[in-house]
Amino acid sequence: MPKKKPRGGKLTSEDKKSNQELAKIRVLGEHVHRKLKVFKILSLTYRNRRKRFSLRFNLIAALYNYELHLSQTEFA
Numbered sequence: 001m002p003k004k005k006p007r008g009g010k011l012t013s014e015d016k017k018s019n020q021e022l023a024k025i026r027v028l029g030e031h032v033h034r035k036l037k038v039f040k041i042l043s044l045t046y047r048n049r050r051k052r053f054s055l056r057f058n059l060i061a062a063l064y065n066y067e068l069h070l071s072q073t074e075f076a
Helices: 013-038 050-075
Strands: none
Touching: 013 050
8 A cells, every 4th residue: 555645744755665666566457457448348247158257358368468568579
């Protein structure tokens, strides 16, 4: 959890750095969550067979991982 600023006070530079590190990690997870919402698997009610939900979820996650891999190899 990020450190909160005390009432009437300021955060120390160490607390600010730790909050920035947490934010960097959290942003990566938020991007994945957004991408899954774009595919509508998380944003809408899943109306198909429940047994296939995990399969489709994993396929979409694999597509996203592949897309990330391609973008990383472009810049390498």
